[in-house]
Amino acid sequence: MVVELDGLSAFPLTPLRDGAFDEASYAGLIERLASAGVDSITALGSTGSYMYLDREERRRVARAAATQAGDVPVMVGIGALRTSQVQRLADDAQEAGASAVLLAPVTYQALTVDEVYGLFEDVTAGLSVPLVVYDNPGTTHVTFTDDLYARIATLPHVASIKIPGVPSAPKDAAARVDSIRVRVPSTVTIGVSGDWFAATGLNAGCDAWYSVIGGTLPEPALAITRAAQSGDHAAATAESARLQPLWDLFAEYGSYRVTAAIAECLELVSSDCLPRPVQGLNPQGRVKVAEIIDRLGLRA
Amino acid sequence: MVVELDGLSAFPLTPLRDGAFDEASYAGLIERLASAGVDSITALGSTGSYMYLDREERRRVARAAATQAGDVPVMVGIGALRTSQVQRLADDAQEAGASAVLLAPVTYQALTVDEVYGLFEDVTAGLSVPLVVYDNPGTTHVTFTDDLYARIATLPHVASIKIPGVPSAPKDAAARVDSIRVRVPSTVTIGVSGDWFAATGLNAGCDAWYSVIGGTLPEPALAITRAAQSGDHAAATAESARLQPLWDLFAEYGSYRVTAAIAECLELVSSDCLPRPVQGLNPQGRVKVAEIIDRLGLRA
Numbered sequence: 036m037v038v039e040l041d042g043l044s045a046f047p048l049t050p051l052r053d054g055a056f057d058e059a060s061y062a063g064l065i066e067r068l069a070s071a072g073v074d075s076i077t078a079l080g081s082t083g084s085y086m087y088l089d090r091e092e093r094r095r096v097a098r099a100a101a102t103q104a105g106d107v108p109v110m111v112g113i114g115a116l117r118t119s120q121v122q123r124l125a126d127d128a129q130e131a132g133a134s135a136v137l138l139a140p141v142t143y144q145a146l147t148v149d150e151v152y153g154l155f156e157d158v159t160a161g162l163s164v165p166l167v168v169y170d171n172p173g174t175t176h177v178t179f180t181d182d183l184y185a186r187i188a189t190l191p192h193v194a195s196i197k198i199p200g201v202p203s204a205p206k207d208a209a210a211r212v213d214s215i216r217v218r219v220p221s222t223v224t225i226g227v228s229g230d231w232f233a234a235t236g237l238n239a240g241c242d243a244w245y246s247v248i249g250g251t252l253p254e255p256a257l258a259i260t261r262a263a264q265s266g267d268h269a270a271a272t273a274e275s276a277r278l279q280p281l282w283d284l285f286a287e288y289g290s291y292r293v294t295a296a297i298a299e300c301l302e303l304v305s306s307d308c309l310p311r312p313v314q315g316l317n318p319q320g321r322v323k324v325a326e327i328i329d330r331l332g333l334r335a
Numbered sequence: 336m337v338v339e340l341d342g343l344s345a346f347p348l349t350p351l352r353d354g355a356f357d358e359a360s361y362a363g364l365i366e367r368l369a370s371a372g373v374d375s376i377t378a379l380g381s382t383g384s385y386m387y388l389d390r391e392e393r394r395r396v397a398r399a400a401a402t403q404a405g406d407v408p409v410m411v412g413i414g415a416l417r418t419s420q421v422q423r424l425a426d427d428a429q430e431a432g433a434s435a436v437l438l439a440p441v442t443y444q445a446l447t448v449d450e451v452y453g454l455f456e457d458v459t460a461g462l463s464v465p466l467v468v469y470d471n472p473g474t475t476h477v478t479f480t481d482d483l484y485a486r487i488a489t490l491p492h493v494a495s496i497k498i499p500g501v502p503s504a505p506k507d508a509a510a511r512v513d514s515i516r517v518r519v520p521s522t523v524t525i526g527v528s529g530d531w532f533a534a535t536g537l538n539a540g541c542d543a544w545y546s547v548i549g550g551t552l553p554e555p556a557l558a559i560t561r562a563a564q565s566g567d568h569a570a571a572t573a574e575s576a577r578l579q580p581l582w583d584l585f586a587e588y589g590s591y592r593v594t595a596a597i598a599e600c601l602e603l604v605s606s607d608c609l610p611r612p613v614q615g616l617n618p619q620g621r622v623k624v625a626e627i628i629d630r631l632g633l634r635a
Binding site: 054081086087088089116117118119120140141143144145146147149150151153154157173174176289291310311312313314 | 354381386387388389416417418419420440441443444445446447449450451453454457473474476589591610611612613614
């Protein structure tokens with residue numbers, strides 16, 4: 036299956052139940068995304084807790100996603116601390132039917148620029164599917180420069196870069212996207228992440244939105260994406276503004292814990308679905324989540 | 336074997352050869368430490384690349400350390416991203432013969448204070464041996480407060496805290512150590528890390544030095560430790576000052592890569608002994624390392 040690395044890529048949670056992968060709930064999440072019509076599903080992103088799962092769990096998750104997604108292309112996160120582990124996970128993902136893989140340079144010891152490049156070089160050398168470069172400084176503590184984007188973008192199979200946001204002013208956002216675009220091959224797409232940046236990013240010319248909220252609430256994420264794609268920038272901005280209470284929760288508690296609380300509140304997953312030591316939202320946060328879901332009409 | 340969590344605890348590398356655990360070289364490193372008379376050996380610390388190794392590799396490393404160390408107590412690092420993984424590693428370490436375990440709150444998603452505490456609570460509940468709290472902000476991105484030290488120090492089995500350094504002025508260092516000591520039970524020892532802080536820390540009343548360099552060059556580390564323990568603060572300070580060129584290399588390249596380059600230079604391990612994507616020191620750095628080893632007479 037050929038994956039187009041544009042439009043809405045939805046990042047589902049990988050729900051646990053009593054500390055183990057909850058495959059039944061996961062199948063429900065994936066079917067929900069496929070029915071909604073997202074452009075791709077990215078299994079085992081940060082929202083999908085990839086770094087907390089062992090190889091066998093990740094293999095099961097990748098297979099479940101590929102099986103349940105039907106015609107929707109599935110990308111699979113393959114990040115790990117050691118290059119040899121990443122290479123094994125890439126093989127597993129491809130065997131499971133992944134249309135593409137997503138790789139963040141996860142660190143324990145800080146990595147030099149050459150070491151980050153070397154990781155992508157070693158991993159892409161053995162790939163058969165496209166790779167999305169996952170720039171996620173909040174979790175990896177790696178700072179990509181545009182030079183590093185440019186170097187990595189010339190490697191075989193590199194097909195997209197997931198950038199961590201754009202400036203909030205539309206003109207500055209467009210300039211930022213353009214400044215990356217001139218540095219990378221024309222075949223490499225640029226996808227925005229940080230959901231609160233999405234409308235601005237798509238309006239500014241990003242090809243894709245790598246979306247946390249889209250993995251649990253695909254409808255509003257699709258509304259933003261389709262508006263921006265049709266050139267109706269105002270509608271994209273308006274829908275994002277309507278969701279501002281969600282972005283405020285993300286800022287306060289982090290998108291990972293809030294999204295899990297939303298899925299728990301909607302009974303899409305069992306309670307306490309995140310891997311310890313990560314704990315779910317505190318009771319006060321959960322009250323706010325429930326309130327905002329109702330206020331914004333997101334129970335559908 | 337009862338472990339006294341004081342004196343010099345030496346952190347050996349876990350050398351790889353062609354990407355796999357090099358058990359023969361590791362046995363040599365452990366024997367070298369035992370012969371030198373270090374007070375304990377901490378296998379699978381950050382210097383021992385614990386986060387890059389899988390469960391089976393870590394089991395093999397822990398067993399090899401316990402076997403080769405003879406009468407010297409062995410502590411084993413059990414850090415991992417998920418609580419259930421840490422618990423399994425704790426079981427493995429104890430089965431392998433560990434006298435104590437060392438736990439850093441490793442993160443991918445940032446953890447709240449309550450989540451860090453919860454990790455230590457869950458892990459200590461199942462332990463039979465003492466635990467060293469490993470405060471290593473440079474790799475975990477967790478900032479411990481003194482309140483958090485105090486809360487965790489009351490948990491069962493918590494026997495020592497590895498602090499990330501002390502102020503450089505002797506008076507300020509003593510005040511810092513005292514300020515922690517009054518917050519934790521008297522049975523909990525305080526160990527300094529950051530090798531360039533060690534003489535100051537030990538002179539200031541730290542019970543232990545959790546030492547990177549001591550895992551590869553035990554003699555000078557023992558010279559500092561024994562001087563400080565005997566009350567000869569000036570001798571401890573002088574030996575640390577003599578090693579300043581090493582500390583300068585640590586500051587420039589990081590202690591992890593420099594220590595690996597020292598071990599490679601001394602032919603204690605094979606070349607390229609670190610796990611990819613981490614690469615060894617660049618050629619320029621290696622020249623400096625060799626020069627300084629000779630200048631300081633560290634080839635013995």
